[in-house]
Amino acid sequence: MTALRPERESGAAGYGDAGDQGTSYGQPYEVPDALGEWYGQQAYDAAVGEAPLGGGPVDEETMALRVPAPPGESLAAGAAAGTGTAGTTRATEATTGNGATGTTPGGRAARRKAAKRRHRRHAGHVGHGDHGAHAGPPAEPSKDDDQRRPLSRVEARRLARARKPSPAVVASRLIGEVFITTGVLMLLFVTYQLWWTNVRAHAQAGNEASQLQNDWASGKRNPGAFQPGQGFALLHIPKLDVVVPIAEGISNDKVLDRGMVGHYAEGALKTAMPDAKTGNFGLAGHRNTHGEPFRYINRLQPGDPIVVETQDMYYVYDMASILPVTSPSNVGVLNPIPKGSGFTEPGRYITLTTCTPEFTSKYRMIVWGKMVEERPRSKGKPDALVS
Template sequence: MARARNRIAGVISVFGELLITAGLVLGLFVAYSLWWTNVLADRAAGRDGNQVRDNWAAQGPGALDTKDGIGFLHVPAMGDDEILVKKGTDSETLNNGVAGYYTAPIKSALPQDKQGNFTLAAHRDGHGAKFHNIHKLKSGDPIVFESKDTWFVYKVYKTLPETTKYNVDVLQPVPKESGKKQPGRYITLTTCTPMYTSDYRYIVWGELSRTEKVDANRTPPAELR
């Protein structure tokens, strides 16, 4: 009887040790996913962002796009960090701590286009988590895109806190789901929701309010001061 109890106690002890080990492994994985990937992504985005600004300083007037990124997104309601914007929304691009503009399933317009929808995606958690605070955006809040020679100032007019990940209509040139019916110059931010999942998508729509030329000192518009 005592021997059987000892065997049971031994099994329980081994099982407990396995649970502790599994918990430690899980904790390390969470730390990697939610902290270390942010560190690596921010480093990569910082290098690429510096390269973009170096290119701007070295080049005369020219095309908006560059191989390193097209400019920087500034969203005061989400925080003070500038967000480098690159082409594409694949994981290889977004995992480097940037926002990417869509090339598919519906091709994004670019800010300088006379009309269309500038559609962007970024991670909400891990890999830089650039859209982590997207839920803080409210109607009237500014979203500013900085290119080499122009500030594009958008104002939020509608949010959609949850929609299916398959809802590509939010990316249409005229985002009718946001209430718009006529062509204009729109911006759409998309990311995963709820936090720490990828089950649904959170959407924010804005409309171009005005543009400002970048001066020699790159003085930001009033919305960023």
């Protein structure tokens, strides 16, 4: 039987010189039958686990098979044929071995456990030499290794407690969310009050004014008693560019919040109509929000016209005086001869009332006027509305 063998060491004794046929160093040569049978038996024993090839131990660190020693050579010489750490190991095992196989006490199982312990102690990997193995320097543990390492139960609990927010943090977050929610709601409320109520009230008042003028043109409405919330006239304040419907009553829902001006026409606060020969025509309106028709009545000066337009007539008043602040319970300002107005005798007056200061309803502001012209609609608009 013939086989290829590794090249021999320079100057070393040959294996079975009788079988060589003048082959040069490093070239294959034929192996005698007896030696081939011996190699085959050794390979079989190593494959089935009876003994390593050549009777030598298997390097547990590299799991590499070594070149077996030929028959007749000592086990020590066979171990010296290895290089590096693995060779030294085999030599030690051959010298202190137990029996012909050269195994250390404890057997292969003990050697495997020892190799595993050595592998765990060193973070590096085992390198392979030409005929042996050596352990590399221990590697530094990295953060990735710590992250990949499974956490114990204690470490997992500690990590969960560290990630869980403290009661103080939870309370502060809750308070912050409450403040943010409250702020958003307040902002929405202010936006609704100052902007949306005006938009809606202007639309409602505009529709009421258009409907009122259409009814006048078609003759559907006749002068007389009006139902609460029913529009019956238009108020013009040219200096403030105000044109707003006048409705019966001072209800917030039916009149004032719809952008209209309300006529005091109920109970103790009942006042005269514009067509009365004497009396005080009292009106109320919002100064802020809901159309705010009386927002700037504080800017009126004596002599500024205030015009009430009905189905048949124009009633023109000249602004006479103003009471900047008074109590809401001061109903004397609506008397036929209004208190504080400066009027001393009966006449045909108009009174405008609204809240003050702005954006509050703590006090009332009063503006008075005296009628100076009564003009039928058939004669056209008065000069106060033309100029």
